[in-house]
Amino acid sequence: MNSTDTQMLVSKIDHGTVIDKIPAGKSLAILRILRIDEEVRDTIAVAIRVKSQSMGIKDMVKLKNRTLNDEELKKLWLIAPNAKISIIKNYEVAEQFRLTDREFNNEFTGLLVCNNPTCATNQNEPVDREFLLMQRDPILVRCQYCDRVMVEANIRDQL
């Protein structure tokens, strides 16, 4: 299937957001992160494992009438940093960027919880969790309290 085939498979949207260049297989995690479930009212198109010139194979998600807020973009950045976001208005690309180009801060308070059950931050202490970004892709973050390192699978489950 070439890119024209992909376009035929997934039709254009008039308003909304396209998330392209998602690593193959991760689109379902992205739908979950964006809380897209059976209650959704707008059209969502998901292409899984389609051919890509740059990636070989990729996923793509089109969200009609939906724009993503900063927190959602940051969550996507954690699991698919190279994804390309296009904001569509009147069938035209109004804005386009790669998540890696966005200057997200390395602040994960409120977003992540340490997965070490014996970390003091999981025991009702009045502290703000703090993490250090050790590696971008694949992601590694380290709890600044207990030193536990979390990999993408640990992080994805929390988003």
Add this chain to the structure above:
Amino acid sequence: MGQLQHLVSIKDIDKVTIDKVLDHAATIEADPDQFSHKLDGKIMASIFFEPSTRTRLSFDSAMLRLGGKIISIADPKTSSVKKGESIADTIRMAAAYSDIIIMRHYLEGSGRVASEFSDVPVISGGTGIQEHPTQALLDLYTMKKEFGSLDGLKIGLMGDLRYGRTIPSLLYAFAKYTGIEVNLYSPPQLKARMTVLSDIEGQLKYNIEDNLQDTIDTLDVLYVTRVQKERFPDQATYERLKGSYVITPETLKNVKDNFILMHPLPRVGEIDYRVDKLPQAKYFEQAKNGVWTRMALIDLMIGDQNE
């Protein structure tokens, strides 16, 4: 002591500060009486959420030898901690009653939490499996006493390198010195944590070794830690492996002339009692060094340094 407000991780202190503690410990050991009223009127709060023998006794002894007094939660099960009080609240209370706090807690990260909520210095007496900074300091003191310098030593660490909380503290400390090389000997299940090894990568030369007998003749120090039964999936694996991590007089046949054997204690069979009488056995002296090192640390943190 300027930059040393709390001590919850060896990562928090630099080599200059470590050397200052070790030098001060040597001064105290040479003439302890000179310091016997140094901390008159000062109070140390001793809060141990986990059992401890040596750490607790040596901190108590250190404070008493400096002329200070001690208040403690003897058994957390009988205090409000049992009622679910947070570390933060317990520490705020203890800070109001004392000049310095020693805390051991089973949770990782507890040391940092305590230091954030205390107006007085906090010293970790062991933080979960994360670190045991004062044990590392007294171990360094013992090595320095024996060899004159830590630089260039070849040190073997053996036993439970994964859950032993002193191991990260020691590795972080060794990384601050020049030319130290470390051999790591452990069962596969108990290898040093990747996080800790990645922290010292490029700063400390280490080799993951399988065979102690083939390499023991290259070591200046062998530091043995306890291999605990509960760390193994089954009794059979434990029984099979534990024999490979026991030191006997025969193990030490080919060691260097000035080789020393260390252990933070308590031991549960890792070192044969027959080894105790050998000149290489330094673990009881090591335990004694805990008092000088902890005296030095407490004095540098809360004593008047201009006297």
